[in-house]
Amino acid sequence: MRPLIATIRLDNLRHNYQVARAAHGDRTLAVLKANAYGHGAVRCAQALADIADGFAVACLEEALELRAAGIAHPILLLEGVFEAEELKAVDEHQLWLAVTSEEQLRMIEQSAPQKPFNVWLMLDSGMHREGFLPEAYHAAWRRLEASGKAGTITKMTHFARADEPELPMTAAQLERFDAVVRGLPPGDESVANSAGILCHPRAQRNWGRVGIALYGVTPLPAGFEDAADLRPVMRFCSRVFGVRELAAGEPIGYGDNFVTDRPTRVGLVACGYADGYPRRASSGSPVLIDGQRSRLIGRVSMDMLTVDLTDLPETGIGSEVELWGDVVSVNEVAAHAGTIGYEPLCNVKRAHFDYR
Template identity: 85%
Template sequence: MRPLIATIRLEHLRHNYRLTRSIHGDKMLAVLKANAYGHGAVRCARALEDIADGFAVACLEEALELRAAGIASPILLLEGVFEAEELKAVDEHGLWMAVTSEQQLRMVEQSAPARPFNVWLMLDSGMHREGFVPASYHAAWHRLEACGKVEKISKMTHFARADEPEVAMTFSQLEAFDAAVRGLPAGDESVANSAGILCHARAQRNWGRVGIALYGVTPLPAGFEQGAELRPVMRFSSRIFGVRELAAGEPIGYGDNFVTDRPTRVGLVACGYADGYPRRASSGSPVLIDGQRSRLIGRVSMDMLTVDITDLPAAGIGSEVELWGDAVSVNEVAAHAGTIGYEPLCNVKRARFAYC
């Protein structure tokens, strides 16, 4: 078998949940959408079920996978339902759901559930992606309250730029949220995502929603101390399976986009973009080889990539390569690929997952 392993440290997951919940100070949903950001939703849910207040997923399919695995905790559908027919499953499995649009609101009004729904009513406080605009939020609330199909309504919004702590938009969104819900009956509120939990104290309402920070990756720019105690959950590693000795002036890989400037030892690593490593990662992207930092050289191929082992004379066939994890941050790799750490984590596949 290819020596490509995604090691998932479930105790790190539990640590990150406890840490972020303590910072938030109240109840918190662990976000498991996109297969728990590539970490395995069922295994992560089982590891957290005894300490988590609940879970959040994007859609019904993800929630049903957790219910089928025996997860009985509250589960929120962050995108709500897409078809009225899905409300039967929401009712049957006791799911919570967001209501983000007039279409979804009408679905609830026209439904006939066996038990009233738990609804999280989304406000568009400035991100302009989904949710009711402030001018229509009160009316939407009162329609839900009056329809007889809803037991509880929580107020919710989502930040656009909380991961940029010095940008004023988050404060503007908080002000818009507070103004929009003023005068409505008291009830649960949820505004803080991972970045909001870590560095916006005013966003710490009844329910936090921890996503990327749950997996030990800070959403904040380099230089911010918040989140320093997070522990990476995934360690993505492989091994060198071939070595080439090249003279100065020799190209490596597709496109000849890297040419050696000295005699170079090249290690061939069993991992490529079909496995989830970013194809756009540039030469110079960090790797850890047998515990020592080195770099990617040449273009990432579908099934393999090449690393510089010139200054590591002991490295060779069989040497372990940490692609990201403890010493190499996935955010660092992502920056070299012009993306964010979320993306490579969600894209990991064709690897052997080892849970510990």
């Protein structure tokens, strides 16, 4: 078998959840959408079952997978429902759901649940992706209340730039949120994502929503990385399975986009973009080979990539390559590919998953 292994450290997952919950100061949902950001939603939910206040997913099918695995915790559908028919499953499985649009509100009003829904009503406080505009929010609340279909209504918004703590937008969104919900009946509020939990104390409300930080990846820019004691959950590793010596002036890989500038010892590694490693990762992207830092050289192929072994004479066939994990941050790799750490994590596939 290909020696490509994603080791998932569930103790680190639990640690990160506890760090986020302590930072938030109140109940916190563990966000497991996109198969727990590539880590395995069911296994992560099971590992958190005795400490988590609840879970959040993007959509119904993700929630039903957790329910089928015996997860009885509250589960919030962050995108709500897409068809009125889905409300039957929401009712049957006692799921919580976001209501972010007029269409979803009408679905609730026209439904006939056995028990009133637990609704999270989304305010568009400035991100302009989803949610009711400030001038429409009170009316949406009153309609839910009048419908008798909503047992509880949690006031909710989402930050656009909480991961840029030096900018004023998050404070402005909080001010807008507080101004809009003032005058509505008291009840739970939820505004903080991972970056909000870590960097914005004013975002501490009744429910936090910890996503990327749950997996030990900071959402924060340089200078703020140590805002919390996060531990990487995934360690993504492969091995060198081929070695060759090239003279100076020789191209490597597709497109000749890397040419050796000295005699170079090249290692061939069993991982490529079909496995989730970013195709656009540039030469110079960091790797760890038998515990020593080196770099990617040449273009990433579908099933393999090439690394520089020149200054590591003791490495060779069978050497372990940490693509990201404990020393090489997935954020470092993502930066070399012009993306963010979320993306490569969500894309991991064709690897053996080793849960510990």
